[in-house]
Amino acid sequence: MSDFAYIPLETKGWRMAMGLRPLDLGHWLEFDRRRDAELEQKRQLLDAAFDVVVATNPDGDEGSRELLAEVTQFLEVHHPEFDIPVRRDEHPVVAAARLVQEDLCVLVRSDVWRLQAACVCFPSRWNLASKLGATLDDIHRPVPIYDVELSRPTNAFFERLKPDRSFWRLNWTLIDSPALHQPTSARRSAHGDLADWFFRVERQTLRRLEVSGAIVFTIHNYVASAKELCQSHEEFGATLLLNLDTAPIAMQEYKGWIGVADSLRASLEATSN
Numbered sequence: 001m002s003d004f005a006y007i008p009l010e011t012k013g014w015r016m017a018m019g020l021r022p023l024d025l026g027h028w029l030e031f032d033r034r035r036d037a038e039l040e041q042k043r044q045l046l047d048a049a050f051d052v053v054v055a056t057n058p059d060g061d062e063g064s065r066e067l068l069a070e071v072t073q074f075l076e077v078h079h080p081e082f083d084i085p086v087r088r089d090e091h092p093v094v095a096a097a098r099l100v101q102e103d104l105c106v107l108v109r110s111d112v113w114r115l116q117a118a119c120v121c122f123p124s125r126w127n128l129a130s131k132l133g134a135t136l137d138d139i140h141r142p143v144p145i146y147d148v149e150l151s152r153p154t155n156a157f158f159e160r161l162k163p164d165r166s167f168w169r170l171n172w173t174l175i176d177s178p179a180l181h182q183p184t185s186a187r188r189s190a191h192g193d194l195a196d197w198f199f200r201v202e203r204q205t206l207r208r209l210e211v212s213g214a215i216v217f218t219i220h221n222y223v224a225s226a227k228e229l230c231q232s233h234e235e236f237g238a239t240l241l242l243n244l245d246t247a248p249i250a251m252q253e254y255k256g257w258i259g260v261a262d263s264l265r266a267s268l269e270a271t272s273n
């Protein structure tokens, strides 16, 4: 798995940061070799668990329509070879999400910015329905330290975001399952050795739409076996341990990492011998 797209570990230890970078809209959405499998998984989830993966309020309709138009235009320009018919008989945020690997969220400003439409097939241990209509602060309520470190800059960023400058960021976690669809927030306790753990990266983009003024938040998940990454990337194991060791306890609890570094250390030493 040496072609793993992103390894956003901090070389100096764990840090909570917005980490926003300017986004060239020519690279707004990404496609990889898992595209067909992920689009098929989305189809199955939309059939079997629609209410788990879709949440919409009427306030998100206009932004969702504009989002669908943007997604189809992006595909026409950058991937004309993907000829998937667009479903006009369903909510536009769902029709758009069927075309791309990304999960799609539409935020609209009323009193403040609120999540008003989303199709999220691949949540990393959170529940979409509970976030519909919520503010950024409420969405992030379970995230330790967010209120102190990120609430103010994130809200300010949303107030300033303009259609002509878009951004992207990366989030990573270590998780005990490679499944993309993880809609429950339960964190399991530490178990297993390196081979049982997976490095999960979210590539997120943020852009403001020109006409509706809505903000679109996209999430593309990349998952790889931690053991394979240790083998293919020399520094991965040591840097991962450093990040686990230096994460604040509240964050370790939130992520389900308590005790994990210790069990991984032994297994990493065994792997490197």
Ligand code: HEM
Pocket: 016, 017, 018, 105, 107, 115, 125, 126, 127, 131, 139, 140, 142, 143, 150, 154, 157, 171, 172, 173, 185, 217
């Ligand atoms: C600049 C913008 C944003 C920043 C800096 C940010 C930051 C974060 C961070 C640091 C976490 C903790 C995740 C982890 O480390 O595992 C998180 C979780 C999360 N974020 Fe964001 N976020 C941003 C925008 C958004 C937006 C627009 C949404 C809209 C859906 C969102 C939804 C979530 C959700 C649902 C979680 C999981 C919360 C839970 O556990 O219930 N984020 N975010």
